[in-house]
Amino acid sequence: MTLPAPLDRADAVVFDAYGTLLDIHSAVQRHAAAIGPEAQTLSGTWRQKQLEYSWVLSLCGRYAPFWTLTERALDVALALHPGVDRGLRADLLEAYRSLDAYPEVPATLDALRRAGLRTAILSNGDGAMLDAALRAAGLESRLDAVLSVDPAGTFKTSPRAYDLAPERLGVARERIVFVSSNRWDIAGAAAYGFAPVWVNRTDQPDEYPGLAPVRVIRALDGLLA
Structure with a gap:
């Protein structure tokens, strides 16, 4: 399978959870x-x-x-x-505790793993709430790691929070594609050195000049298009 940029230069895809995989509303x-x-x-x-x-x-x-x-x-x-x-x-x-996953999420996660990419979550959510939400949405078996910021003792966009992904996955930050629907999170990921992809589901205006995403998609399955 030929992967589009930036997946073609990645070893892992790390997702925000709330608003990106899970519909917060x-x-x-x-x-x-x-x-x-x-x-x-x-x-x-x-x-x-x-x-x-x-x-x-x-x-x-x-x-x-x-x-x-x-x-x-x-x-x-x-x-x-x-x-x-x-x-x-x-x-x-x-x-x-049991938010709905966006409809394209399960198939997209499965496709990424079939393509040989590791998949993970890096979320502000604490471990218990993430476990409950992913179990309810049927996503827990589709992820190689579920990372809460709890061990860092701070929330995104602190670099200490983003540090958890390369440390846990054993992947250099520049080989990680970070996917979020939150533009502030994309800004933090860009500053940290990830390749950030913004899921702009509702046509929000761009923000944070100088901390741009490498790609903008309308839904998660756009990663593979």
Whole structure:
């Protein structure tokens, strides 16, 4: 199989999990009828606060498990959307533990491994939440490694977080293609020295000049096109 760039120069493909392999908005969508018209904005606020807390803690030199930040972010999102029933909190958190994978993900991971590439996740998620999510999505057997930033004690985009991938896989950073739907994560990966591929599912504008992806795709199967 002839692989397109940048896969033709890679030994491993490392993926972000949340928003890249797993649909972060599927938790709220499962309960959209009960939430009502604020479902989409609630989901956006939940994600925004989750990421905001990870960046602020990292800049402060502090750390908490990503699940803790996910819970805190939902509490603030519910407070900011008082029209949403707070009694849905437990259901929403349970749904977040078993997010849907994007439909093209399983076949893409299988194709990459058939092509001789190692596949891994490097995620802000802590080990327990990643294990639950990947098991629910049926992805755990399709990955050679699942790496949480927990051992680094900091979140992406810290270089210490990205260090975990080459150290664990035994692959030089320039031989790793890093795939994320988060443009800030692509910027961090570019600065670190990975070959970053941005999955821009919703036609977001480009950001972070000087820290560009080597390729932009609309969905994960675009890696192989």
